[in-house]
Amino acid sequence: MINSTVTELSAALAAKQVSSVELTRLFLDRIKGLNGQLNAFISLDEKHSLAQALVADERRSRGQAGPLTGIPIAHKDIYCTKGIRTTCGSKMLAAFDSPYDAHVIERFGAAGAVLLGKTNMDEFAMGSSNETSHFGPVRNPWDLNRVPGGSSGGSAAAVAARMAPAATGTDTGGSIRQPAALTGVSGLKPTYGVVSRYGMIAFASSLDQGGPLGKSAADLALLMNAMAGFDARDSTSLERPAEDYTRELKLGLKGLRIGLPKEYFGEGLEPDVRARVTEAVRWFQEQGANTIEITLPNTGLAVPVYYVIAPAEASSNLSRFDGVRYGHRAKDYADLNDMYRRTRAEGFGTEVKRRILIGTYVLSHGYYDAYYLQAQKVRRLIAKDFSEAFSRCDVIMGPTAPSTAFALGAKTDDPVQMYLNDIFTIPAPLAGLPGLSIPCGFDAKGLPVGLQIMGNHFAEAKMLGVAHRYQQATDWHLRAPKEAPL
Amino acid sequence: MSLTPDQLQRIAHLARIAVTPQEAPGVTDRLNQVLGLIDQLQAVDTRGIEPMAHPLDAQQAVQQRLRPDAATEPDLRAAFQAVAPAVEQGLYLVPKVIE
Numbered sequence: 001m002i003n004s005t006v007t008e009l010s011a012a013l014a015a016k017q018v019s020s021v022e023l024t025r026l027f028l029d030r031i032k033g034l035n036g037q038l039n040a041f042i043s044l045d046e047k048h049s050l051a052q053a054l055v056a057d058e059r060r061s062r063g064q065a066g067p068l069t070g071i072p073i074a075h076k077d078i079y080c081t082k083g084i085r086t087t088c089g090s091k092m093l094a095a096f097d098s099p100y101d102a103h104v105i106e107r108f109g110a111a112g113a114v115l116l117g118k119t120n121m122d123e124f125a126m127g128s129s130n131e132t133s134h135f136g137p138v139r140n141p142w143d144l145n146r147v148p149g150g151s152s153g154g155s156a157a158a159v160a161a162r163m164a165p166a167a168t169g170t171d172t173g174g175s176i177r178q179p180a181a182l183t184g185v186s187g188l189k190p191t192y193g194v195v196s197r198y199g200m201i202a203f204a205s206s207l208d209q210g211g212p213l214g215k216s217a218a219d220l221a222l223l224m225n226a227m228a229g230f231d232a233r234d235s236t237s238l239e240r241p242a243e244d245y246t247r248e249l250k251l252g253l254k255g256l257r258i259g260l261p262k263e264y265f266g267e268g269l270e271p272d273v274r275a276r277v278t279e280a281v282r283w284f285q286e287q288g289a290n291t292i293e294i295t296l297p298n299t300g301l302a303v304p305v306y307y308v309i310a311p312a313e314a315s316s317n318l319s320r321f322d323g324v325r326y327g328h329r330a331k332d333y334a335d336l337n338d339m340y341r342r343t344r345a346e347g348f349g350t351e352v353k354r355r356i357l358i359g360t361y362v363l364s365h366g367y368y369d370a371y372y373l374q375a376q377k378v379r380r381l382i383a384k385d386f387s388e389a390f391s392r393c394d395v396i397m398g399p400t401a402p403s404t405a406f407a408l409g410a411k412t413d414d415p416v417q418m419y420l421n422d423i424f425t426i427p428a429p430l431a432g433l434p435g436l437s438i439p440c441g442f443d444a445k446g447l448p449v450g451l452q453i454m455g456n457h458f459a460e461a462k463m464l465g466v467a468h469r470y471q472q473a474t475d476w477h478l479r480a481p482k483e484a485p486l
Numbered sequence: 487m488s489l490t491p492d493q494l495q496r497i498a499h500l501a502r503i504a505v506t507p508q509e510a511p512g513v514t515d516r517l518n519q520v521l522g523l524i525d526q527l528q529a530v531d532t533r534g535i536e537p538m539a540h541p542l543d544a545q546q547a548v549q550q551r552l553r554p555d556a557a558t559e560p561d562l563r564a565a566f567q568a569v570a571p572a573v574e575q576g577l578y579l580v581p582k583v584i585e
Contacts, residue, residue: 096569097568097569098569099562099565099566099568099569100562191542192541192542193542206539206540206541207541232551232553235550235551236540238542239551301526301527301530303523304523304524304525304526304527305527307520307523307524308524308527315501319502322502323571324570324571324578324580325566325569325570325578326566326569326570326571327571328571329571329572333581334581335581335582335583336580336581336582336583337502338504338581339580339581340502341498341502341503341504342504344501344502344503344504345503345504345505348503353503353513354513354516354517354520356501356503357494357497357498357501357503357513357517358517358520358521358524359501360497360500360501361489361497361517361521362524364497364500370528371524371527373537374527374528374530374532375524375527376537376538376539377530377532377535377536377537377538378527378530378532378535379537379538380535380536380537380538380544381530381532381535383538383541383544384544387544414519415516415519415520416519416520416522416523419520419523429541430541431541432541432542432545457542457545
């Protein structure tokens with residue numbers, strides 16, 4: 001049952017083969033057995049989870065169950081939850097009890113899903129390896145000496161290690177897709193504005209977007225049906241009619257136009273990653289899809305643009321952590337300014353402070369035009385590259401990350417090397433576009449490789465259909481790591 | 487472009503983050519690495535390009551949604567203050583700012 005997809009668990013619940021309480025207990029036991037090794041979860045509340053499961057079972061017995069009723073789902077600890085602490089991976093919020101639930105938490109609650117626990121993450125979602133968490137690194141279930149990727153590393157590791165059937169994450173520059181690729185699970189970053197950011201602790205507001213992680217594309221579609229939708233409390237939430245994200249799962253592949261950007265297959269790509277992605281693309285060609293070589297000429301500028309815009313927005317968003325209204329406050333200080341300075345020096349970790357300082361610099365007098373405004377202009381060039389590409393193709397395929405999972409500590413001393421690891425995931429959010437990562441095989445070390453599928457704005461259903469067709473013919477997404485037995 | 491020690495302290499002051507003299511050299515080194523990365527943008531010709539502040543502004547008219555001018559938020563002061571480091575009589579306490 002731990003290896004089942006959400007779709008299968010939903011059928012098992014409907015057929016009364018298992019109850020939500022039994023299912024929830026099964027995964028809670030698995031978490032307790034594995035979390036010491038993997039550190040994928042920050043907080044659990046068994047009583048709360050089992051009480052929700054009981055309510056779900058009662059709802060089902062009244063004939064009011066939906067597809068997610070009774071399904072346990074893990075949530076990234078960036079989503080505010082009333083009654084269970086919300087840390088955002090930071091000392092600043094290590095004891096923070098949110099007075100309200102995030103919109104995404106409300107939506108899963110309304111669907112009858114069970115909150116299984118809060119997953120570990122890079123501090124304030126700033127990182128690509130889950131090593132910046134105040135609560136320690138998450139380990140990759142495929143190799144405990146390697147990182148699971150980040151920042152939604154706990155969610156990805158939890159799904160990979162079968163500690164949760166599915167999980168939520170957030171993606172600013174790749175934080176859903178890159179950990180999905182490094183742990184062999186599926187993950188979707190939706191179009192900007194599709195999932196409400198209300199109660200999702202802000203990092204970079206023009207980029208942040210919540211999304212699901214799970215075993216299969218079909219599961220992601222089910223989760224999207226619950227997560228997506230208009231919310232007046234997020235000023236950038238889009239007012240669009242509700243979508244059924246499962247509607248294109250039977251998509252025909254004949255004639256599908258797949259764009260292959262040459263910049264995504266250049267130097268610096270690990271040979272095994274290139275080989276697995278190329279094999280996956282060949283499978284689509286065999287099904288009658290047409291591949292078109294395209295160019296996204298400004299790809300190389302995406303990382304520099306991102307490291308101006310994201311830190312600039314972060315420096316503004318994180319100014320709210322001042323030791324006055326919530327979170328950590330320093331014990332000793334001379335005056336108000338000193339209280340701010342010490343509170344923030346103590347409460348934030350190295351990477352978060354680095355990004356706040358960069359953001360402060362690029363927004364400061366005399367540098368704003370040269371850095372921030374210039375980055376916003378280059379951002380438009382990157383978005384134009386995509387809109388030209390999507391006039392010629394339906395989806396774009398390439399690697400999610402240039403390499404498979406790297407060793408713990410390998411890049412912690414060199415921020416620029418860590419940042420460049422996100423070269424293929426950063427462009428889509430800069431253009432507000434959706435991106436999906438699905439497993440497409442393994443390298444010689446037995447580590448999972450991710451295939452990235454990008455689509456035009458609001459093309460999630462089609463992208464999920466493309467991925468689902470691949471997953472019907474392959475079983476990469478169903479492989480489970482051997483390092484994390486139980 | 488490289489940061490001088492004075493510039494670092496100036497930014498740290500603006501960001502309200504204490505950087506100790508012991509930390510300063512390491513922090514400066516890493517910041518300079520990142521500034522080296524973002525300096526690549528200076529070479530790009532962006533004449534005539536509009537800055538992009540909203541990721542969907544090329545797809546649709548992006549404007550702030552308006553709502554009727556009516557109170558919609560319930561009074562949650564007690565709940566919000568319950569998570570504050572220091573409150574008294576419904577007020578947030580901070581160190582004295584006026585002598």
